[in-house]
Amino acid sequence: MVRVYVDERERTSGIPNILKAMGLTVIFKILSIADYVISENIAIERKRIDDFVSSVFDGRLFDQARRLCKAYDKPIFIVEGDLNYVKRITTKWSSILGALISLALDFNLPIIFTSDTRETAEVIKYIALREQKTSKTGKKTTIIAVSKKPRLTETHEWQEYIVQSLPYIGPKLAKRLLEYFGSVHKIFNASVSELAKVEGLGEKRAAEIVRIIKAQYMPHPGSKRLRKLTSFLEEK
Amino acid sequence: MVRVYVDERERTSGIPNILKAMGLTVIFKILSIADYVISENIAIERKRIDDFVSSVFDGRLFDQARRLCKAYDKPIFIVEGDLNYVKRITTKWSSILGALISLALDFNLPIIFTSDTRETAEVIKYIALREQKTSKTGKKTTIIAVSKKPRLTETHEWQEYIVQSLPYIGPKLAKRLLEYFGSVHKIFNASVSELAKVEGLGEKRAAEIVRIIKAQYMPHPGSKRLRKLTSFLEEK
DNA sequence: ATAGCCGGGTGGTGA
DNA sequence: TCACCACCCGGCTAT
Numbered sequence: 001m002v003r004v005y006v007d008e009r010e011r012t013s014g015i016p017n018i019l020k021a022m023g024l025t026v027i028f029k030i031l032s033i034a035d036y037v038i039s040e041n042i043a044i045e046r047k048r049i050d051d052f053v054s055s056v057f058d059g060r061l062f063d064q065a066r067r068l069c070k071a072y073d074k075p076i077f078i079v080e081g082d083l084n085y086v087k088r089i090t091t092k093w094s095s096i097l098g099a100l101i102s103l104a105l106d107f108n109l110p111i112i113f114t115s116d117t118r119e120t121a122e123v124i125k126y127i128a129l130r131e132q133k134t135s136k137t138g139k140k141t142t143i144i145a146v147s148k149k150p151r152l153t154e155t156h157e158w159q160e161y162i163v164q165s166l167p168y169i170g171p172k173l174a175k176r177l178l179e180y181f182g183s184v185h186k187i188f189n190a191s192v193s194e195l196a197k198v199e200g201l202g203e204k205r206a207a208e209i210v211r212i213i214k215a216q217y218m219p220h221p222g223s224k225r226l227r228k229l230t231s232f233l234e235e236k
Numbered sequence: 237m238v239r240v241y242v243d244e245r246e247r248t249s250g251i252p253n254i255l256k257a258m259g260l261t262v263i264f265k266i267l268s269i270a271d272y273v274i275s276e277n278i279a280i281e282r283k284r285i286d287d288f289v290s291s292v293f294d295g296r297l298f299d300q301a302r303r304l305c306k307a308y309d310k311p312i313f314i315v316e317g318d319l320n321y322v323k324r325i326t327t328k329w330s331s332i333l334g335a336l337i338s339l340a341l342d343f344n345l346p347i348i349f350t351s352d353t354r355e356t357a358e359v360i361k362y363i364a365l366r367e368q369k370t371s372k373t374g375k376k377t378t379i380i381a382v383s384k385k386p387r388l389t390e391t392h393e394w395q396e397y398i399v400q401s402l403p404y405i406g407p408k409l410a411k412r413l414l415e416y417f418g419s420v421h422k423i424f425n426a427s428v429s430e431l432a433k434v435e436g437l438g439e440k441r442a443a444e445i446v447r448i449i450k451a452q453y454m455p456h457p458g459s460k461r462l463r464k465l466t467s468f469l470e471e472k
Numbered sequence: 473a474t475a476g477c478c479g480g481g482t483g484g485t486g487a
Numbered sequence: 488t489c490a491c492c493a494c495c496c497g498g499c500t501a502t
Contacts (some may be wrong), residue, residue: 032403063397066487069488074341084320087351094358101348101362104309106487110340112333113349115323119333126334127341156455158403158448165401167394168493170485178453185449188424198496200484202494212394213421215415219392309489344488 002128005029005037010046018121024128032161033064033071038128041073046120049081053090056099065107068166070171076127077103077111080120097120159184167212168205188213238364241265241273246282254357260364269300269307274364277309282356285317289326292335301343312363313347315337316356395420403448404441412436424449 001027006016018024034043045068047055055061068075087093089125114120155188162184163174178200187195195206239261242252244382252262270279281304283291303310323329339345350356398420399410416434417423423431431442 013299024459030403030454032401063487069487070485076340082320084318086353094362097348097359098362101346101359102487104312104348105363105366106347106488108346108487110337110344111347112337112340113319115320122330123333124295126330126337130337130341155448155451156453159451159453162398162401162448163454165398168485172484173454179455182453183425183450186454188421188449200494204493212391212398213424214419215391215395217392217395217418217420219411219415 002125002132003027004124004128005031007031007035010035013046014117015046015121015124018118022121022125032158033067034075036124038124038131042127042131043068043072043074044076044078044124044127046078046080049079049083049086049112052079052088053096056096056195057079057092061103065103069107069109071161074078075109077109078114078120078123079111080114080116082115082182083113092198111134163187166209168201168209173198173200237261238361239263239370240360240364241267243267243271246271249282250353251282251357251360254354255361258361260361261381269303270311271329272360273308274360274367278312278363279304279308279310280312280314280360280363282314282316285315285319285322288315288317289322289332292332293328298338301339301345305343305345311345313345313358314350314359315347316350316352319349342351357389363433369445402445404445409434409436 002023004019005027006019006029006031008028010016011028015030019026029037031037033041033045035046036044038044042134045064052061056065065075065077068077086096090096100111103111112123114123156178159178160171160174163169163177164171169177176198177187177195178184181190190210192203192210195201195209196203238259240255241263242255242265244264244266246252247264252264256262265273267273269281271282272280274280281300286299291300301311301313304313317396322332326332336347339347348359350359352361392414395414396407396410399405400407405413412434413423413431414420417426426446428439428442428446429438431445432439
């Protein structure tokens, strides 16, 4: 039985229904990062082409790509929609091309293009099936562990994820820190010297982390949005 | 000066001329495996879409992919032509989709789609340029032509990023929380009712956030007992 | 002898 | 996946 974990936000996309019709077991969860999780290591981020384009320009894309790669060994990007249409309407096509190349080369992030939800579902099914079948590739990284739940919404996953958001902290250090301190709260209240006691984290980086945590928030100076927010605060 | 080695067979494709017109130095060679070689490790195989399709069915594709990957650290596949057209005329589109997925997942082979020779040349140039720049100057040049602010180096960017890692918190709430509390540290020390004062965040979700922040870290629920490293902290 | 300094190797992060 | 860089550790020096 092939199981696919689907993020709640994808519920309305129509893809889960197609997957069900194809005979897959769909399980809805609140996934923090990806849209579809096939196994512990394999996750798919689906983006409609228009969203993809705007995420290139507002900078969200690389954030998301970074998060995806951080959290999963085998992340996959699906871009859904008509590329040619976008080529025609945008003057900044080369930026998008650049982004695609960067995703592929810097992040080693496989990108699949599909034309509609139906095809996206097909691709997801294909990937899920091939993951379950015997791995003729022999790669040790492809753990066929569909039986084991990703448990992305489990507390400790969230804790690790939060700690990973700190600069210089990846999966390894996040776990070490949590094991050492016992909770997110304690990490965020630790002093520089306490943090630096953890193997792999020195004074310099620890100091930077503490600096950012303690720093007064000073949002974009001169931003129009700021005005709104500050006035919002004023009325409080 | 950017140099590109081009296989003799590509001479007639028109791409070398476009590259020359773009200011690159084109050197023709008889390359056994790839079509374009940018550096010692980087090679590009260009395939017109019809050739790509037939190579899927006669089995040439995977042979070539294997050889490419063996010979170069960073092989890149460019598929040139109108995908939609092929989708329409072939009944075996899913085989092609499968081949694309396999290339991406099994061979870790980045695939770039271009619509014509002009665009192929653009991509080659882009890759050649970025290769020269990154290898010489280090990471300095993020070539993504987005005028915005791709760098996450600013303190407030990090603050927002960290706060966003909390469940239920997206970009908007992250900013609001930071505006309201003034620092990451204060947010991570806030009580449920304090958090819930922020517009858009209710008691229920606030409680969940606090729970995760304060929760004891239990990496393997139910298995081995976690070492009491927290007591070690106390003596400080 | 011990404490602090330096330089090479490495693991981990970030893109 | 790959490059880079802070971190770690072992050795050396000098008091």
